[in-house]
Amino acid sequence: MLTIIANASVLDHQGNLEKKHILLQDGVIKSLVDAQVKLSDIQDGASDIIDAEGKLITPGFIDMHVHLREPGFEHKETIESGSRSAAKGGFTTIACMPNTRPVTDHPDVIKLILEKANQAGIVKVLPYAAITKNELGRELTDFAALKEAGAIGFTDDGVGVQNAQMMKDAMKIAAGLQMPVIAHCEDDSLVVGACVAEGEFAKKHGLKGIPNESEAIHVGRDILLAEATGVHYHVCHVSTEQSVRLIRQAKSIGIHVTAEVCPHHLVLSEEDIPGLDANWKMNPPLRSKRDVEACIEGLLDGTLDIIVTDHAPHSAEEKAKGMELAPFGIVGFETAFPLLYTKFVETGLWDLSFLVQRMTADPAKVFGLNSGLLEAGRPADLTMIDLDAEKSVDPEQFLSKGHNTPFAGWNLKGWPVKTWVDGKLVWSE
Ligand SMILES: NC(=O)N[C@@H](CC(=O)O)C(=O)O
Numbered sequence: 195m196l197t198i199i200a201n202a203s204v205l206d207h208q209g210n211l212e213k214k215h216i217l218l219q220d221g222v223i224k225s226l227v228d229a230q231v232k233l234s235d236i237q238d239g240a241s242d243i244i245d246a247e248g249k250l251i252t253p254g255f256i257d258m259h260v261h262l263r264e265p266g267f268e269h270k271e272t273i274e275s276g277s278r279s280a281a282k283g284g285f286t287t288i289a290c291m292p293n294t295r296p297v298t299d300h301p302d303v304i305k306l307i308l309e310k311a312n313q314a315g316i317v318k319v320l321p322y323a324a325i326t327k328n329e330l331g332r333e334l335t336d337f338a339a340l341k342e343a344g345a346i347g348f349t350d351d352g353v354g355v356q357n358a359q360m361m362k363d364a365m366k367i368a369a370g371l372q373m374p375v376i377a378h379c380e381d382d383s384l385v386v387g388a389c390v391a392e393g394e395f396a397k398k399h400g401l402k403g404i405p406n407e408s409e410a411i412h413v414g415r416d417i418l419l420a421e422a423t424g425v426h427y428h429v430c431h432v433s434t435e436q437s438v439r440l441i442r443q444a445k446s447i448g449i450h451v452t453a454e455v456c457p458h459h460l461v462l463s464e465e466d467i468p469g470l471d472a473n474w475k476m477n478p479p480l481r482s483k484r485d486v487e488a489c490i491e492g493l494l495d496g497t498l499d500i501i502v503t504d505h506a507p508h509s510a511e512e513k514a515k516g517m518e519l520a521p522f523g524i525v526g527f528e529t530a531f532p533l534l535y536t537k538f539v540e541t542g543l544w545d546l547s548f549l550v551q552r553m554t555a556d557p558a559k560v561f562g563l564n565s566g567l568l569e570a571g572r573p574a575d576l577t578m579i580d581l582d583a584e585k586s587v588d589p590e591q592f593l594s595k596g597h598n599t600p601f602a603g604w605n606l607k608g609w610p611v612k613t614w615v616d617g618k619l620v621w622s623e
């Protein structure tokens with residue numbers, strides 16, 4: 195079956211926009227043809243021709259840090275609802291975290307996730323497995339068996355691995371299996387009972403603060419352990435100036451460390467929190483302006499490799515418990531691209547190709563995926579974006595079960611309008 199996406203704007207290797215017809219066949223990108231070529235010359239046998247005049251086509255976005263909540267927390271999200279939400283946001287591959295119930299610490303849970311994702315048949319779902327059983331930090335899981343079942347890496351996201359020897363043992367085994375260790379960096383002893391960052395907001399509201407060191411102390415420790423074990427060490431949701439500095443130094447001496455940053459940590463600081471509204475509560479918390487600047491700088495100089503959403507849906511009831519009692523986390527799929535496009539590309543701070551690469555080719559490179567590039571022979575995972583479309587964020591319109599976002603009402607440009615996975619249209623506005 196031949197599909198043609200005609201007259202699409204695509205980014206070339208230099209980041210310039212070119213007009214192309216994109217031919218898809220059997221789930222794969224067959225070729226990109228200059229749009230000067232008449233459609234009548236290439237459309238023989240095409241079962242579907244989509245006019246993409248005036249629209250940008252990019253490789254499908256890849257999100258290496260998401261929470262789909264199934265099994266166990268289906269009231270927050272399911273693999274199906276999360277996949278739909280991802281597709282609407284332009285994502286075609288998502289990697290889901292193991293803090294489910296049961297925790298993804300056994301091959302059976304990996305198999306269940308892959309089965310459910312397959313049944314949903316929307317986006318590609320890549321499961322992470324837990325480092326420790328039940329994410330309790332006491333006993334390692336069976337890495338070899340989890341890899342065999344389809345896990346793509348190991349992480350206790352949601353909590354930090356508190357014991358250094360445990361982390362070192364995990365890294366040694368993962369290195370032997372050529373698998374990455376992905377770390378939620380947080381030293382519990384420095385955090386106890388805090389819900390927002392240490393800073394002006396915490397002071398004003400008489401709240402205990404989460405200090406920057408609670409993140410960076412793990413980053414520093416784990417870099418040393420990665421050096422000792424040779425593992426590919428990937429840092430989750432970097433949010434502090436100190437972490438950026440440590441990762442930059444580690445990279446400069448050749449340690450195999452990579453890192454991710456979330457849109458909210460690039461766009462918001464603690465100064466933006468309007469009040470005690472838990473839609474502004476996430477882990478790591480919104481930090482100071484200085485930290486935001488350091489994260490942006492880190493992304494620009496390659497210290498931070500990729501952008502992830504850390505899509506973390508919770509129910510309205512849970513979030514209504516208020517800043518101190520509500521769970522940490524905000525949804526991310528359906529606002530990520532327009533948010534970053536509006537804040538950084540429209541304003542002339544970043545090239546469009548810089549943003550697109552951090553959400554496509556770079557995550558694919560960091561995690562060894564075959565997708566993320568718009569070239570012949572690659573899977574036909576594509577996103578169509580209307581860069582001129584402008585609308586305000588309406589959580590009621592989200593396909594995610596979670597409506598917990600600090601961006602409600604924000605007026606944004608650059609909305610995804612169609613998404614294909616393996617050549618199949620999985621979402622269309
Ligand atoms: N990021 C969050 O604020 N919450 C995540 C956990 C996590 O990513 O650490 C969640 O599972 O809700």
Ligand SMILES: [Zn+2]
Nearest residue numbers: 351352378430
């Ligand atoms: Zn985390």
Ligand SMILES: [Zn+2]
Nearest residue numbers: 291351352504
């Ligand atoms: Zn997370």
